Amino acid sequence: MSENRIEINLSPLRQDDYEQFILDNQWAFRYGAQVEFGMRDERTEEGEEVISRKTIEQSIDGDGAEAYRIDLDGKHVGGLVLRLNPEEAKGELELLFVSPEAHSKGIGQAAWFAVEAMHPEIEVWETITPYFEKRNIHFYVNKCGFQIVEFWNKYHHGPTVPEEESDNWSVNDEMFLFRKIIRAEDNK
Numbered sequence: 001m002s003e004n005r006i007e008i009n010l011s012p013l014r015q016d017d018y019e020q021f022i023l024d025n026q027w028a029f030r031y032g033a034q035v036e037f038g039m040r041d042e043r044t045e046e047g048e049e050v051i052s053r054k055t056i057e058q059s060i061d062g063d064g065a066e067a068y069r070i071d072l073d074g075k076h077v078g079g080l081v082l083r084l085n086p087e088e089a090k091g092e093l094e095l096l097f098v099s100p101e102a103h104s105k106g107i108g109q110a111a112w113f114a115v116e117a118m119h120p121e122i123e124v125w126e127t128i129t130p131y132f133e134k135r136n137i138h139f140y141v142n143k144c145g146f147q148i149v150e151f152w153n154k155y156h157h158g159p160t161v162p163e164e165e166s167d168n169w170s171v172n173d174e175m176f177l178f179r180k181i182i183r184a185e186d187n188k
Contacts, residue, residue: 006072006106010114013060013067013079021069021079022056028078028097051095059083059094070098070111077102080111086121093127103135109143116182123182128158131174146178 013021029050059081060067070078078098084091093115098108116122127146129136131153140146152158152175 006110008077008107008110008114009071010068010080010111010118011071013069017069017076018060020076021060021067022053024076024099025056025079025095025097026051026053028099031100056081056095062094065094070107072102072105072107077107078111080115082115082119084119084122089121089123091119091122091125093125096127108139112144125180125182127178128152128175129178131176137176140178144180146180148176149179150177151175152177 026049059065062083064084065081066084067081068079069076070080076099079095080093080097081095082091083094093112096108096111098111116125125146127140129140131151137148141148150156150158152173154174157173158175158177
């Protein structure tokens with residue numbers, strides 16, 4: 001992993017920025033789907049969002065959640081939401097987005113390593129990403145040191161669609177589960 005890191009700042013999400021955070025997150029996810037599938041993809045037509053407002057709000061407002069803006073040179077260039085369980089030394093990266101205009105500059109990687117430094121008590125991190133998000137898969141595995149530990153699909157449902165709801169299964173529900181285990185000596 002690269003030691004050439006950009007200097008970003010993680011600032012706690014302020015109430016007066018809540019709405020723009022949601023809109024910026026939706027734009028970043030929509031952009032990823034449009035790059036992969038084009039403008040006519042069913043995930044992006046007729047006002048539908050790749051990630052719903054409800055999903056983002058549940059992440060921001062969830063138990064143990066911490067939401068941050070990623071700032072570079074005094075400007076918001078992304079955001080992230082963590083869910084922490086310090087008693088079990090576990091954390092989830094619920095959301096991470098970088099504005100499309102700021103892609104490929106090392107901002108996401110710098111933000112992730114800032115999260116690890118901010119929370120040395122967390123030994124196991126998990127996150128998920130849709131199967132089609134090749135940029136995200138590359139990012140989590142090759143840049144941040146996560147491993148793919150599970151693939152949720154029509155043959156193996158994850159929590160996005162429980163087994164008893166098989167009739168509701170969609171290719172849009174295909175996700176990878178990533179895990180990163182940080183040994184105590186890595187946090188010194």
